[in-house]
Amino acid sequence: MARPNPSYGAGVFRRRIRLHAAANTVSVALEDGNHGFRIQLRHDGERVTDIGVDALRHPFDTCPEAAGPLQRIVGHRLDSPMQALRDRVVPGENCTHLFDMAALAVSHAGHSDAVLEYDMAVEDDKGRPARVDIRCNGRQVHAWEVEAHHVVAPPALAGKPMMRGFHAWAAACFDGPELEAAIALQRAYFVAQSRRFSFDPPEANPGIADGMPQGSCYSYNPGAVERALRSAGTVRDFTHAADKLLRFEP
Template identity: 40%
Template sequence: MSQDPDYRLNPDYGPGRYRRRIELVAGDGWVDGELEDTNHGFRCRLHHDGKQVTRVTGEALRIPFTTCPGAVEPLKALAGLPLVDDASAIIAQTQPNEHCTHLFDLTVLALCHAARVSTSATAKRRRRIDIVIEDQPDQQPAPAEVYIDDRLIHRWLTLDWQIVEPQALAGRGLYKGFTAWASETFDGEQSEAAFALQKGYFVGSARRFDLSALVGKSANDERDYMLGACYTYSSPQIERARRTAGSVRDFSDTPEQLLQFVDARGAATDGAT
């Protein structure tokens, strides 16, 4: 993103923070997932038979590109995946770049939740994950945190896509190679939280830019460095995708508004299934 000279800086960047909230609710044979953050709003429903995924559907509620609603279609290919409480194992069996990154990540967490609830009589049917990434206006290390049901799981001081603290993780990268080292370092709840936090850190970096100034911009303008990154940035979507209007929110000081899916006019957002 920073490679594009047309990306203006966000004048509100500095005193705020990126927030993402994910909620997972399990029923008999299904899990509902919801995700909302600065730039996105998605829902998914994962059906299963206790051993494997039988069906996945999705809704695109708030999206950065006009083509994003089409990303619900590739979710159908996830039917047949075994229920495992391990995000890295799920990713290894799939083609993440064929999906909307955020809808796919939500579905992965829903699958992990289905596995957890199906194999443990004591597992809670509802789980909430909160991610908070503080702005870094002066290029100094700042906290990146993830909570599960209001319990702090990880707090990393980060700078330039690397962990600075805790000392045991100092120098670890938050971009390429993350999945490999994180899967060796964490397991269980800590692994799930690390997966969610790294994804939030990735998206949170966009807070530096004034994305509302890019309405109507073609995704194809970024082809040289984004082609194949996700569903929208893949052909043929990239040739026709345009930046949407009214897709950016700032939840810096209003976490209670997350998962309300309210549009710029204050109305509830309808989804596309």
């Protein structure tokens, strides 16, 4: 059973995603306190032809298996709507983060020689509104204050949920790059909640002990969750070390 993290309240969850679109290839790298992944998506200008996954750091020993269901993306038309990708690949049957990275790669597959870097920061809850923000290539896109999983500032967004119901209001408020950044920030906020807990010793915290709903991600689905053992020594604290993100240090 996870215990409260005694360091929670004094830190910042950080996540960085870097995307590079070249001719017929899109590479995406992601690192945060819990994860380190790289993918390379190949396409012929019309459809996805291949996707490779490099799972460097992950919460459970079952997580790398999610490279399997992600292969359903091969053959997906690049000009299809996002819902078509979700129907084909099914997010809940995949690693959440690999799916998000693949969706980003598809969205930017036509932007040859494009480089995009998202930096997300989510303050620990200190008993007052916590700042959450995202920058794209150094430029701030969103900066919100959040309390009890709801936005409290800016005033125009006050009361909007950061968990269930987020995507509906975000899609109504933003589009294009602003919507893409908002979705990335919400995902970082969701993962940042893991900072509240300590999962040591890992052998006492298998996946099935988390009580997560079926379909939360690959490792929480039947057939995987019963086998999912927590990886040891994989949690990082980048509060004061943002420069180390995407170095994938051991």
